[in-house]
Amino acid sequence: MKTNQQNSFGRLLPYLLIGVYFGIVFTKSEVISWFRIQEMFRFQSFHMYGIIGSAVVVAMISVQVIKRFKLKDMDGDDIVIPPKEMGSGTRYWLGGTIFGLGWALTGACPGPMFALVGNGVTVMLVTILAALAGTFTYGVLRPKLPH
């Protein structure tokens, strides 16, 4: 599909609504709370594990159904789920650990950062800018990093 058709208002609207839905669920389930993230990393409550675990189970069953029955999307196109390339694996454990350090410090992964801005924690805009700087730095250093 051409980019301009793909980006008409009518085609983007469902994604806006899914985002709004997400922002509400993130807020009401408190997964955007620094306190909840601390509770998770201290293994002091089931709350976050229950959320991530049940989200994975629901997503896993759905993805297996999509693959098994070779379902198509609403445009009639095949749904392609590209496998992640292992390479040396370094990027996954090392990049993952770096991400985890940041997740516990800020108490927010990328989605919740934006939901927190909506919740009035506007200083998270600085965190988002810093995350952009981190992403840009990765882009610059990418050719030199082990993957």
Add this chain to the structure above:
Amino acid sequence: MIEFISQPWPWYVAGPLIGIVVPALFLLGGKQFGISENLRHVCAIIPNKVAFFQYNWKNGLWNMTLILGVVIGGWIGFTLLGNPDPVAISDATRADLTALGVTNFNGLVPSELFSWDNLLSGPGIILIVVGGFLVGFGSRYAGGCTSGHAISGLADLQLPSLIAVLGFFAGGLIATFFLLPMIL
């Protein structure tokens, strides 16, 4: 009903509501759930010569629209459905954080740490700025964040995603048990 949805939602409601978005995005337009891609798209919009950012970011406009919606949804959750009580964390967590010097448990984040007033203090810079930088760098290096690896990656039974998620936890535990006591 309003009373019910104004309460914090339990995990068995919130988890499935999040998980169902993965097939919804696939069925709607063949899109894969991954929030941190948006950070790369914004870098691609800014004119630069870095090879990693030379692609048509307009293909990611759906995702940037979604994240705009998350901001709006956060506002709705806060203003219309907001819960005035402190986040009901366990007593053990409260005790641990109190020992680290946290005194204000109102709101979703400790306001004494995550505020404009605290931004330029030592702990503020590390939590707000350094933490954000590590999230941005690490998510792109690992090729995804909580949504891309922990949810859509594990849902597709991808071993690389499992390794990334173990890394997320390793980093989180290091930050929680070694860095925070030094910073706070």
